[in-house]
Amino acid sequence: MRTKWHFTKTEWADDTLRLLSEEEVEVTHLQPVNQVITDSDAAAFVYLAEAEPGYVYLYIHENTWVDVKKALDENHPIVAVGTDGTFMLQSFHEEMNDLIVNIEGNSNYGEEMVEKVERVFFAEQR
Numbered sequence: 001m002r003t004k005w006h007f008t009k010t011e012w013a014d015d016t017l018r019l020l021s022e023e024e025v026e027v028t029h030l031q032p033v034n035q036v037i038t039d040s041d042a043a044a045f046v047y048l049a050e051a052e053p054g055y056v057y058l059y060i061h062e063n064t065w066v067d068v069k070k071a072l073d074e075n076h077p078i079v080a081v082g083t084d085g086t087f088m089l090q091s092f093h094e095e096m097n098d099l100i101v102n103i104e105g106n107s108n109y110g111e112e113m114v115e116k117v118e119r120v121f122f123a124e125q126r
Contacts, residue, residue, distance in 0.1 A: 001054035006044075007080060010067040017071040017078045018086070019060060027082030030056060034091035036099055040113035045096065047080075047089050058089075065120040072096055 007019035033048035039059065045068075047058040058080055060068060071078050072093055079086040103109050103117045 002057060003051070003054070004057045004059060005080075006059045006061060008061045008063055010064045012067070015076050017067055017076055019058075019064060019078065019080045019089075021081070025080075025082045026084045027080050027087035028085045030087045032088075032090040034095065036092065036095040038099070038103070038109060038113065040110040043113060043116055045099070047092060049087070062116055062120075065116075068096070069121055 005021055005023055005025045007021050009020040009022075011018045011020060030049040030051050033050055033055070035048045037046045037048065038044070039046050042059060043062045044059040045065075047060060049056045049058060068078070070076070075093065078089045078092050080089065100117055100121045103114055104122060105118075106114060109117075
């Protein structure tokens, strides 16, 4: 079974980027899979976590990416916030850095996704 949670807002607290969902989610039972994939159609990065009885897909939408980039660049921790606490996105920085380098100029991710990623994560190189 697969569950999707959408994180569309952010806030900073004590140098930690907090991902916020408009949904009521409980995160403390999650186990990290240490993998980030993309959903090009949704223009989102997706952090995978395990929970009984299957996987939870934490969608990190485009409107959060500027803060995500800042957290990556400045090596700040990133957590998903739920009604029951927070969940640390372990290995997120390494996975994201590898993924965005792979996306740059790679039409396999779809032209629109590539443009959006390049605009946020490679803006200073253009």
